[in-house]
Amino acid sequence: MSTVHFSKDVAKVTDLFSAAGLDKLIKPGEEIPLKIHFGEPGNTAYLKPARVRPIVELIAKLGGKPFFTDCNTLYNGLRHLTKTHLEVAREHGFSPVIIPAEEDQTAIPVSLKHFKTVHIGGTIARAKTLIALTHFKGHEVSGFGGVLKNLGMGCGSRLGKLRMHQDCKNCPEVKTCRKNQTLEACWIGSPELVQEKIVEYAYGAVKDKKAGYVTFITDVSPACDCYPKNDPPIVPDIGVLASLDPVAIDQAAVDLVNKAAGRDIFREIYPEADWDIQLNYAEEIGLGSRKYELVLK
């Protein structure tokens, strides 16, 4: 059983960070990437810099060199190219930010069911330590978007994101399609397939790394932060979580949201996306545990 630390008060995030042992991951002088989603222009639900600033200050106080990072999107938009992605991050108030160049990716061996290697953005692949700062919300493919989604889809390079979304074996377009050469967006994979692929990428993103996770259950929008708009939250703000286990923290977050909603609200919004799949598969491949103890602060 894993431990997940929780507070209703988001101002206690640094207390949770230390209580969960994330402070022990920080080595003086080491660069610490903070994996975050900078929010599509027009979206207002994404995790704001003011929420995560105390974590940046704590890591700096511990001697680490924190910076925000994300990888470019597969679909066209301002976050598709490094230059304009950086502009979005700065426009949304984040600093310092490093986003790997479009061609900067590392193939990491995983030897799992769907992938022998996963293609991770170079900035994250090269880091020895990773802290994922996650905005918990709904998602049309994974039911909810939590740490596994932030790590898996979020840390994939554009090639990686294409690999996660496609299902060429079962696609009628396969004979004429050139997306494997052009790296254009493809949305063919089923929720089951894409969730398992996301989990394999999450596994690769933190393989051989020290990693810690902080999840904010605030502004819980029904859809992901990649949309240039967002609907009102599906539940009132719930609080913040911290853990060393990416599976347990996602399980705790979905349990807290569904408890607040009084029903499985993610399954209600996205009946086609069985969110259990990502958690079951992540547990199966040893990424973490669905069983957790919630420690209240």
Ligand code: SF4
């Ligand atoms: S549309 Fe997508 S799934 Fe179909 S062949 Fe092209 S890349 Fe593969």
